[in-house]
Amino acid sequence: MQCWKFMTTTSSGQPILRENEKDILMDQSVGLYHGKLKITNRQSGRIYLTSQRIIYIDDLSPTKLSLSLELDDIKKIDYSSSFLRRSAKMIIFITKNNNNNDNTAQDDTMTNLEEITSTTWVCPFCMVTNESIYKDLSSEIPTCENCGITPDFQMIKSSINISSQVFNTKENSKKNENVCPACTFINHPQIGICEICGTRLSNSSKIRLKANKKFKSLEDSRLQLKLEKHSNSDEDINKNTEALNVEFVQLSFRKSDGLLFFEASEKALRNFKINNIDTTNSNDNKRKQIFNQNLASINGIKVKGDNDIDNELPFLETNLKKIGITSLEKSRENQLLNNNILFNNALSDLNSLMNLATKIERLYRNKNISENNQKSLPAIPSLIIDRDKFYNKDLFLDEIAREIYDFAISEFTTSRNPSSKNSSKSKHIIITLVDLYAMYNKSMRIGIGLISPLEMKEACQRFGKLGLNELKLTTINKRVLCLSTSNSFDYLKEEILRILTDNPGCDLLGLTNLINNNTNSVNNTNTSTDTTANAWTMGVITETLQNCVNEGDLLIDEQISGIHYYGNIYWKI
Amino acid sequence: MNETNEPTRNEDNTSSGDQSSSLPATYSFPPLYTRQPNVMIRKQQINAWIDIILQFAQLHKYWIISQDGTPVSSNLSIFNNESIQRSVPQVFIDEIWSQMIQEKKALPVQEHHKNINQYFILWKDIQSWASIILQWFEDFNKLNQVVTIYELSQSDETMEYEFHQMPESLLKVCLKPLCKRNRATMLNDEHGTPIAIKVV
Numbered sequence: 001m002q003c004w005k006f007m008t009t010t011s012s013g014q015p016i017l018r019e020n021e022k023d024i025l026m027d028q029s030v031g032l033y034h035g036k037l038k039i040t041n042r043q044s045g046r047i048y049l050t051s052q053r054i055i056y057i058d059d060l061s062p063t064k065l066s067l068s069l070e071l072d073d074i075k076k077i078d079y080s081s082s083f084l085r086r087s088a089k090m091i092i093f094i095t096k097n098n099n100n101n102d103n104t105a106q107d108d109t110m111t112n113l114e115e116i117t118s119t120t121w122v123c124p125f126c127m128v129t130n131e132s133i134y135k136d137l138s139s140e141i142p143t144c145e146n147c148g149i150t151p152d153f154q155m156i157k158s159s160i161n162i163s164s165q166v167f168n169t170k171e172n173s174k175k176n177e178n179v180c181p182a183c184t185f186i187n188h189p190q191i192g193i194c195e196i197c198g199t200r201l202s203n204s205s206k207i208r209l210k211a212n213k214k215f216k217s218l219e220d221s222r223l224q225l226k227l228e229k230h231s232n233s234d235e236d237i238n239k240n241t242e243a244l245n246v247e248f249v250q251l252s253f254r255k256s257d258g259l260l261f262f263e264a265s266e267k268a269l270r271n272f273k274i275n276n277i278d279t280t281n282s283n284d285n286k287r288k289q290i291f292n293q294n295l296a297s298i299n300g301i302k303v304k305g306d307n308d309i310d311n312e313l314p315f316l317e318t319n320l321k322k323i324g325i326t327s328l329e330k331s332r333e334n335q336l337l338n339n340n341i342l343f344n345n346a347l348s349d350l351n352s353l354m355n356l357a358t359k360i361e362r363l364y365r366n367k368n369i370s371e372n373n374q375k376s377l378p379a380i381p382s383l384i385i386d387r388d389k390f391y392n393k394d395l396f397l398d399e400i401a402r403e404i405y406d407f408a409i410s411e412f413t414t415s416r417n418p419s420s421k422n423s424s425k426s427k428h429i430i431i432t433l434v435d436l437y438a439m440y441n442k443s444m445r446i447g448i449g450l451i452s453p454l455e456m457k458e459a460c461q462r463f464g465k466l467g468l469n470e471l472k473l474t475t476i477n478k479r480v481l482c483l484s485t486s487n488s489f490d491y492l493k494e495e496i497l498r499i500l501t502d503n504p505g506c507d508l509l510g511l512t513n514l515i516n517n518n519t520n521s522v523n524n525t526n527t528s529t530d531t532t533a534n535a536w537t538m539g540v541i542t543e544t545l546q547n548c549v550n551e552g553d554l555l556i557d558e559q560i561s562g563i564h565y566y567g568n569i570y571w572k573i
Numbered sequence: 574m575n576e577t578n579e580p581t582r583n584e585d586n587t588s589s590g591d592q593s594s595s596l597p598a599t600y601s602f603p604p605l606y607t608r609q610p611n612v613m614i615r616k617q618q619i620n621a622w623i624d625i626i627l628q629f630a631q632l633h634k635y636w637i638i639s640q641d642g643t644p645v646s647s648n649l650s651i652f653n654n655e656s657i658q659r660s661v662p663q664v665f666i667d668e669i670w671s672q673m674i675q676e677k678k679a680l681p682v683q684e685h686h687k688n689i690n691q692y693f694i695l696w697k698d699i700q701s702w703a704s705i706i707l708q709w710f711e712d713f714n715k716l717n718q719v720v721t722i723y724e725l726s727q728s729d730e731t732m733e734y735e736f737h738q739m740p741e742s743l744l745k746v747c748l749k750p751l752c753k754r755n756r757a758t759m760l761n762d763e764h765g766t767p768i769a770i771k772v773v
Contacts, residue, residue, distance in 0.1 A: 505603065552611040555604035557659075566604045571617035 003073045003094045007055050007066035015055045018193050025049040025264040033250035037227040041065055049265045071272045079262040088258040090251040122159035124151050257352050260345040401459035405468045407440055428488035432539040433481040476543045492544050501567045512538050596625055606659040622669045630694035636740050640690035693743050702747040709734050710772040721769040
């Protein structure tokens with residue numbers, strides 16, 4: 001649990017970065033896991049990758065619940081892709097700070113005690129007094145911190161002053177102090193990056209550990225981490241205590257696949273490690289980085305160094321050393337490179353999206369097949385009727401005729417109780433073939449080949465032959481083909497006339513609403529369940545109205561706003 | 574004349590207020606204003622319109638109503654119902670008029686042998702008018718006397734009778750049946766137009 005740090009944010013919920021820290025990437029809808037357990041209240045937030053940390057900003061209360069994770073503490077990261085309902089996760093392995101490590105660290109300090117001495121020499125060119133940790137300058141002469149020139153040993157021989165004794169006495173106390181190697185500011189033991197100049201404090205983790213050992217009670221009170229518990233049994237509590245010391249944490253990407261984030265953080269981590277080695281290994285390299293960055297050669301002599309890495313990972317370069325137009329140019333360059341990376345990753349994102357789509361399709365098909373296997377289920381039947389499965393068109397048409405029949409029945413009588421099925425009132429269906437065609441193709445045929453209107457008609461004509469007697473193909477007004485149950489047209493007509501005598505002057509829309517609500521209420525009194533809201537489609541009602549008008553049962557009132565319908569009360573035929 | 578026009582128009586406005594109330598209930602039934610597609614229904618609808626026009630004309634003594642439904646002395650069209658915001662489309666108006674003429678409930682007004690898109694409204698048919706006029710001749714002992722057409726229309730003696738203030742041209746039409754039955758003879762002026770009548 002020590003790896004999590006409290007993260008200060010602005011009131012608007014943006015992370016406050018340190019000096020020298022650069023944000024690289026951001027992702028949405030991320031949840032945090034410690035080990036395998038969810039961290040409560042940290043399940044929906046944004047995640048920022050910066051050059052130094054991974055920062056979690058909570059969506060609900062960013063000022064209170066935000067966390068950060070030092071890249072310094074990360075051993076390695078791993079990625080597990082999403083699988084069906086499991087979202088993609090990035091697994092972060094934390095370097096263990098247990099007692100064994102601590103002992104070795106202490107041993108290190110003991111052995112290093114004599115090695116670390118302070119040697120001063122004066123640069124013969126700019127007369128600046130330089131400091132070096134090396135005792136023997138004759139073998140390796142450091143570069144001047146001010147002018148960047150490596151002088152001849154003979155020239156500085158006289159000015160060398162080894163003050164190891166003074167340093168040694170200081171050593172013990174200094175070891176426990178968090179001294180910045182660049183500016184010598186003594187930072188708080190908990191801080192890993194110098195507060196003044198932003199330099200990474202290389203030995204801070206050891207010091208921090210010691211400090212933690214000293215003040216065991218010293219824990220950030222703002223950090224309130226609770227793990228989600230699966231059950232309350234004793235074993236699990238033990239497990240939970242174990243879980244606190246678990247060496248990995250996970251980021252769960254709820255919306256994206258997190259691949260881009262993973263790649264970016266992998267790069268950031270690699271870069272960070274390289275910088276780490278640079279700073280700890282030799283002051284020489286560090287100085288080169290600061291003063292002669294990207295230097296290829298001095299006076300024709302090639303300079304050793306792994307600057308290539310810097311070019312490869314442009315986003316970690318600090319702008320501290322450059323000012324003015326150069327820095328602007330550089331940052332622009334970085335931006336372009338970042339964009340490049342982003343675009344590349346976007347393409348891979350697109351790829352993964354396609355994968356996801358095929359996955360969904362597969363899932364859908366699998367589900368259908370499994371549902372078909374369980375024929376006892378009363379759910380909407382969804383056999384996959386693929387043209388290729390049938391030897392000839394007749395068989396295919398028969399099969400889709402059955403499916404259309406089932407579809408129409410289930411679509412327009414869903415959620416009606418069997419008891420209501422016995423009552424004749426609620427079982428009237430009329431659907432125009434055009435509507436049915438669209439609905440059927442949209443909901444049943446996508447992915448397995450749409451059917452043509454002609455096939456639909458032919459299939460509907462087969463109902464009688466197949467012993468499907470409830471629905472019949474009928475023609476309203478001698479022009480509109482409909483599937484309907486017997487007497488349903490007369491029923492609908494009666495219904496419309498009844499409604500119009502109650503509400504004279506209704507237009508088509510009002511009538512559609514009224515009739516559907518009305519049949520609902522009628523059915524509700526019978527069965528107390530909801531019927532489908534659009535049992536009567538507008539097309540059917542239009543045709544029925546047309547029929548009524550032609551027969552003289554209804555009168556029309558044509559206005560700009562539309563046609564209003566009235567019952568024929570004055571001019572009986 | 575202009576001065577007297579103003580108050581009459583106002584009277585018309587006030588009377589048009591109860592115009593819809595004095596007319597049958599169908600007058601405020603919106604479908605009346607739309608030509609119904611069903612032929613049988615439409616026949617009844619046109620009959621309803623003819624009844625309304627006759628009733629409207631009789632009530633206000635509008636002898637002449639122009640093609641668009643406005644009486645000569647008013648500017649409110651019968652085909653326009655302000656209270657329910659409906660009006661009859663022109664095509665349907667024409668259909669109503671032609672049906673009305675066919676049924677001899679209306680007569681096109683002719684000036685110099687030309688139609689001027691105005692119609693006499695005959696809430697009584699011409700035979701009835703003729704017998705009413707004959708009745709007047711008998712009641713007022715005007716038999717075998719020459720009576721000018723102007724007298725028939727405007728004199729105080731006809732005040733009690735319904736044909737009072739009937740336009741002269743319409744009166745001439747109504748008197749024709751009497752001539753045909755040889756009950757009356759027309760007296761023409763020097764241009765050959767009838768000016769007076771003598772009932773035997």
